[in-house]
Amino acid sequence: MSSPGSRSQLPPHPSLPVPSAGRGGVTVLAADAAEAAAAEAAAVHGQHLTTPVPSGAALMQPPAPGHQFTAPVPSLAVAVPAPRTTPAPPRTEARRSAPRPGVAMSRTRRGLLSGARTAFAERGLKKTTMQHVAAAAGVAKATLYNHFRTKDDVAHALIAFELDRLAALAAELPLTVAVPALAEEVGGHPVLRRLAETEPETLVQMMALDAVRWGDVVSTLGASLRISRPEAELVCRWLLGLVLQPGTVQERAAQAAVVTGQLVG
Secondary structure: OOOOOOOOOOOOOOOOOOOOEOHHHOEHHHHHHHHHHHHHHHHHOOOOOOOOOOOOOOOOOOOOOOOOOOOOOOOOOOOOOOOOOOOOOOOOOOOOOOOOHHHHHHHHHHHHHHHHHHHHHHHOOOOOOHHHHHHHHOOOHHHHHOOOOOHHHHHHHHHHHHHHHHHHHHHOOOHHHHHHHHHHHHHOOHHHHHHHHHOHHHHHHHHOOOHHHHHHHHHHHHHHHOOOHHHHHHHHHHHHHHHHOOOOHHHHHHHHHHHHHHHHO
């Protein structure tokens, strides 16, 4: 028999689990009892435990402010590769392709002939000098002599250039429009009008073509207008008459209508 203030130490029943000491001297059975008590208190207040206390865990006091139950997860230093950048291509100065020698020569020659047209229209053929032509073209006289040896060479080149220009004009227009346009170009040409007024003999000499050159002019104009050889002969002779006797704008328009009617009809 034990004393009234003492409790007898009975051996545990074989069917009961032997309580084991947990952390802080709290047994597993005590932890289970605490879990049951917490669940019962929550049920009384209409709540439930969202995070049950795991079986066998030690009963712990609430954490102090600024603390947490679980140890913070240490941050992992992950090496993130820097984005791969494509190096920019080296800057290069834009190069202007040099004009081909043939193109540059053609532009220079065209500029010289344009200056010659201006100079001949202002002074006529006899009073115009190579210096006048170079000044009108905006080049040095040496540049002009690189292309033409004499003033007559300039005049003949200008005639050939104008014939090619008229042929190109006729090729771009229908026949009923091309014929009146040619009449106006020939009848109102500034150089031809100047020579017809001050140097008619020079103009006649310039228009005197040999058979070969005349045949070339007829063939070129016929191909541009898309007409037969006899029809091209008719048009060329009519235009040649306008060089010497241009008449008025109304007269040229009336003649062009007659010539066009013969070609179309």
